[in-house]
Amino acid sequence: MGETTSTKSLERNPDLVVAGVYERQIGASLERVWENVYDWEHLPYLHSEAFTSIALMDSGDWGWRARVEMKGGAEAEIELIANRAAHHYVARTLEGGGAPSEIWTTLDPSAPDATGIHVEFCVQPMPEDALEKLGQGYVGLYTLLWSQDEDMMQTRTTALADRNLRQPPGKASPQETTQQTETITLGTVDELRARLPMHISMGGHSFRIVEFQGDFVAHSTECPHLLGPLGECETAGGRLVCPWHGYEFDLRSGKSADDRTYRLRPAPGIEIEPSKGLVVASLLSHGRSGDSGPGNRHGSP
Numbered sequence: 001m002g003e004t005t006s007t008k009s010l011e012r013n014p015d016l017v018v019a020g021v022y023e024r025q026i027g028a029s030l031e032r033v034w035e036n037v038y039d040w041e042h043l044p045y046l047h048s049e050a051f052t053s054i055a056l057m058d059s060g061d062w063g064w065r066a067r068v069e070m071k072g073g074a075e076a077e078i079e080l081i082a083n084r085a086a087h088h089y090v091a092r093t094l095e096g097g098g099a100p101s102e103i104w105t106t107l108d109p110s111a112p113d114a115t116g117i118h119v120e121f122c123v124q125p126m127p128e129d130a131l132e133k134l135g136q137g138y139v140g141l142y143t144l145l146w147s148q149d150e151d152m153m154q155t156r157t158t159a160l161a162d163r164n165l166r167q168p169p170g171k172a173s174p175q176e177t178t179q180q181t182e183t184i185t186l187g188t189v190d191e192l193r194a195r196l197p198m199h200i201s202m203g204g205h206s207f208r209i210v211e212f213q214g215d216f217v218a219h220s221t222e223c224p225h226l227l228g229p230l231g232e233c234e235t236a237g238g239r240l241v242c243p244w245h246g247y248e249f250d251l252r253s254g255k256s257a258d259d260r261t262y263r264l265r266p267a268p269g270i271e272i273e274p275s276k277g278l279v280v281a282s283l284l285s286h287g288r289s290g291d292s293g294p295g296n297r298h299g300s301p
Contacts, residue, residue: 009081013102016122020135022142023118028153030109036149037082037089040064045246046148152244159227166204179284186279203285207267210235217252218281220265
């Protein structure tokens with residue numbers, strides 16, 4: 001889509017009427033909110049109550065266009081056009097269920113970590129009682145969607161801050177790089193099994209230990225895509241699925257399980273010492289000579 005078309009499409013459809021208005025303060029920065037607005041990929045995963053699939057048709061600085069399937073089987077073509085300078089955007093249903101309709105959102109960066117939102121739901125004219133009922137439905141849905149978005153944005157903000165704390169002050173030269181093996185004794189097999197799933201921190205990063213097919217396996221709790229949380233994922237079938245964008249990883253190897261190129265951070269190996277019957281987690285980490293604190297470990301890519 002060209003710039004001229006995008007600018008023109010920021011005009012309101014004069015044939016539509018406002019069915020309802022939703023206002024809220026979001027506990028996230030304007031940067032995080034705009035990141036969320038452009039993030040079409042999360043819709044069927046984070047918002048599975050409303051969407052079941054999405055197929056991108058086009059995208060750019062102007063926004064994105066995609067075909068979506070919604071709960072109940074209805075399909076629609078949605079276009080989102082953004083005007084970042086004016087702090088507003090519109091999501092239009094161009095074809096399918098609900099078309100034509102427009103949802104206009106205005107953003108108010110009221111604080112570094114807070115953004116006000118004002119949403120207007122514009123639909124085709126209809127009887128007043130039906131319009132009111134539709135508006136209430138929109139408000140209820142958007143209350144849920146924005147709560148889910150807010151949780152994702154806040155979790156990502158914390159993950160980015162943690163990653164920045166782990167970044168070294170400068171890139172070490174090859175001569176300064178050292179390899180260290182960090183070990184943690186986890187107790188006997190029975191003691192560990194009683195505590196599963198278990199979270200541990202090694203090399204400045206978080207990992208979860210689970211039992212899979214009779215083996216103790218550790219995996220990173222951070223998705224390398226956008227730092228999504230993997231610490232509560234199901235492990236059935238030996239796959240981890242990120243709850244934000246559906247990226248899949250092999251539990252044992254950490255490799256991509258859906259051909260989307262990402263792989264998890266190398267996890268500790270879990271072994272049982274034959275002589276003592278104790279379970280030990282071992283992680284080979286890279287650091288700078290003279291620096292062993294977790295604050296100096298490299299973060300996720």
